[in-house]
Amino acid sequence: MKSRAAEKVGIQIFDYTFPEGVEEEELLGRIAALNADDQVHGVLVQLPLPAGLDERRILDAISIEKDVDGLSAHNLGCLAQPDGCATAVPCTPAGCMELLRRSGVSLAGKECLVLGRSRIVGVPMAMLLLRADATVTVCHSRSLDVPAKCARADVVVAAIGRAGFVKGEWLKDGCVVIDVGINRVEDSSAKRGYRLVGDVDFASASVKASQITPVPGGVGPMTVTMLLRNTVELARRTASKSGA
Numbered sequence: 644m645k646s647r648a649a650e651k652v653g654i655q656i657f658d659y660t661f662p663e664g665v666e667e668e669e670l671l672g673r674i675a676a677l678n679a680d681d682q683v684h685g686v687l688v689q690l691p692l693p694a695g696l697d698e699r700r701i702l703d704a705i706s707i708e709k710d711v712d713g714l715s716a717h718n719l720g721c722l723a724q725p726d727g728c729a730t731a732v733p734c735t736p737a738g739c740m741e742l743l744r745r746s747g748v749s750l751a752g753k754e755c756l757v758l759g760r761s762r763i764v765g766v767p768m769a770m771l772l773l774r775a776d777a778t779v780t781v782c783h784s785r786s787l788d789v790p791a792k793c794a795r796a797d798v799v800v801a802a803i804g805r806a807g808f809v810k811g812e813w814l815k816d817g818c819v820v821i822d823v824g825i826n827r828v829e830d831s832s833a834k835r836g837y838r839l840v841g842d843v844d845f846a847s848a849s850v851k852a853s854q855i856t857p858v859p860g861g862v863g864p865m866t867v868t869m870l871l872r873n874t875v876e877l878a879r880r881t882a883s884k885s886g887a
């Protein structure tokens with residue numbers, strides 16, 4: 644999806660695929676080469692990495708000027724600053740914020756519930772909502788009574804990777820639901836043998852919510868779009884630095 648979207652807008656993709664048993668040094672070597680290549684403005688390491696690879700070390704090897712996914716320690720740390728010094732904000736949370744902004748959802752003082760605490764979605768999402776003056780709760784696998792937390796929430800962002808986990812009955816009337824989940828469920832009538840569903844039970848949640856994102860066709864395409872935006876932004880910054 645990312646390659647196709649990039650090509651459409653004239654961003655060139657250099658795609659490198661590695662075997663599951665790839666040595667960390669080989670990946671780091673490739674990243675170093677891309678860091679040094681001035682044809683390249685953004686580097687993305689597709690996650691999750693196979694077990695045994697040091698994700699932190701690999702993500703931090705991407706130069707900050709090319710960290711198009713915003714997942715380096717530097718860029719994630721920038722999200723903790725009130726003004727935000729990030730060169731790029733992680734694409735999925737950035738897409739969620741853009742959806743909220745363009746849908747006219749005000750966040751100041753609102754109860755926002757983030758389900759999931761991944762480095763790629765839950766944690767940066769919570770930080771962005773905080774920066775937007777929301778009151779933020781983060782739930783995860785050890786949280787107690789998630790339905791009660793949902794009942795208070797004006798905005799629910801579900802990013803846990805469990806098909807249909809959030810039920811409409813848990814939700815407050817008129818709340819806003821952002822469904823980040825992209826789960827495959829077997830479906831013999833589907834062309835691919837599966838269909839995609841979110842972390843939210845759409846049928847019951849859409850009765851309660853005032854606004855809700857679908858899966859597919861919701862957060863996923865926004866993630867891809869934010870990747871393109873981040874890439875253009877990094878390229879622009881590099882160009883202005885070099886005077887080009």
Ligand SMILES: Nc1nc(=O)c2c([nH]1)NC[C@@H]1CN(c3ccc(C(=O)N[C@@H](CCC(=O)O)C(=O)O)cc3)C=[N+]21
Pocket residue numbers: 644687688689690691712734735825839858859860861862863864865866867
């Ligand atoms: N470093 C890194 N950054 C990522 O952003 C990242 C990643 N690793 N690893 C995998 C996940 C997953 N992800 C998706 C993005 C768009 C769709 C998307 O556009 N989905 C379509 C449906 C696609 C279909 O029908 O198969 C939709 O939701 O409408 C899905 C999944 C980005 N990820």
